[in-house]
Every structure is written in C-alpha cells, then in structure tokens.
Amino acid sequence: MQTKDRSATFWFLALFFAAYVLFLYGPMLVIVVLSFQGPEGGLTFPMRGLSLHWFHKLAEGLGVVDIGAALYRSLGLGLTVMAFTIVFSVLAGLAFRKKLRGGHLLFFTVVASLIMPSIIVSLGIGLEFRLLDGGIKKMLEAFGMDGVLENYGTALGIYTSALGAHLTWTLPFGLLIMFAIFNRFNPAYEEAARDLGATPWQGFRHVVLPLIAPSVVGIGMFGFTLSWDEIARTSQAIGDVNTLPLELQGLTTTVTTPSIYALGTVTMVVSFLVMGLAVGLSKLLAKKPANRRTA
Structure with a gap:
C-alpha cells in the first residue's frame, strides 16, 4: 500500500514533536548515560570508561548523607x-454525586491549593505546626508535665506536616479525576444491584468499585509520583529530616562526581517501576469487568 506524500506542515509538526520529546526526556537520558562512567569519569561528556563504579559508591554513601x-x-x-x-478522592467523588450544601465552596477550597505557590503553602503549614508546638508546650507546662515537656521535640515530621503538605498537592488531582469518572458512570448498574437486593455497601463493593478500579489505580499513581519528587511543599514543612528529593537538591552543591547521576538514575528507575506497575494493574482491572459482562 503506497503512502501519500507528506505535506510540509506534517514534517514541521513532526520535527517540533521530536524536539519536544528530546527536550523532555533528553536530560534524563544524559543523566542515565553519565551515571555508568568509569572511576575516572566526570560530570560532563566525553565519557571515561563504562562501569557500575558510581553505583557502588552510592551504595557506600555520599559523605554524611544517609x-x-x-x-x-x-x-x-x-x-x-x-x-x-x-x-479521600473516592469518598469525595461519591459524596459529590449528590447535591451538597456548600459543595461549591468546598470544591473551590480544595482546588485553590493548585494555584497557590508551593513554597507559600509549605511556609504556611510550617508556621501552623510551629504555632501548634507552642500551644502544646504551654499546655504541658500548665499541667506540670515537665518530663514530657523535656522530651517533646516538634509536631513537624514526615507523617504529620509533610503528609499534609503533600496532600494539598495530590488531593485536588484525585478529586478532579473522580469527578470525571462519576460524570460518565451509568447509575443503572447500581439500580440493578439494588433491585436484586444488594445493600448500598454491597453495591459499591461488587458493582461500583470494580468498574472504577482502573481509575483508582491511576489516582494512586498520581499520588505516589507527585509525592515522590516533591520539593517546594516539603522544604519548610518536614522538620529535621529530609526526603530523597531534598537530599538530592542539597547534594547538587556538594557532590562533584557521577555518583549524583547514579542517584538520579535510581530515583528514575523507582518512578518508572511504579508507573509500570500502575499501568499493568489498571489494564488487569479493566479486563475483569469486561470478562464478567461477557461470561
């Protein structure tokens, strides 16, 4: 079968798309390539040898950084x-299927965090938890709990302030995805389940959840990947420890060997593994409802 001659517009758009892909993934490819240099390798091309030397150095540790x-x-x-x-996204999606008093205000409040500068959100959460620390210390002092007061550090931490900061970034995306899913969801399936005697929980578990499961996996992937590489919202709200992106940001000014590229390669591998697992799981879950309908 002969193909028609491509127009000049097609080739222009094709070159533009290729340049866009190269701009998007080129830096990651460069980091991966340079991370496999030999012991004499540097931070720029040309490469000096080919080995796993810098991955071994990474496993040994980068100075005082764990x-x-x-x-x-x-x-x-x-x-x-x-x-x-x-x-939270699934529960909010289910709740917003019905009219809620103040629902519009609640929705815009949640989505507003997307347009707020990330560093401002981080500063605000950090300040909020420092004020909370002051209140807790005053309360412990008022109740005479001196032993607890001496051992008390701060409420700032990975699973308190940092968790809240990350949720201000991930929840709006999850909520918007669930809105899109339930706007296309056919309520006739739930009505059929109720006609057959299913309770609301049984209808959700056996009908709704299997149908929206691929989208739920997508929300989970969004949540993990957005949290995995978050820096700005974490910087002022994490306390006295660092996540991997914050450590990587700090190492860019102190580490002058390809071991930092090895660390970047490892983080990219983890990200792609999570995305691959999410895509595979979503496809598997998408096939199950189809198989049930054809059975």
Missing part, C-alpha cells in the same frame, strides 16, 4: 500519600 534512610522516608511518605489520596 541516602538509604532518605530513600525509605520518601517511599514511606509516597505510599502513605497514595493511600490517603485514594481513600
């Missing part, structure tokens, strides 16, 4: 944010 601990902190926070984002 990369392993930062990695586990980021993974734990990302998974927690993912779980909260899924639960």
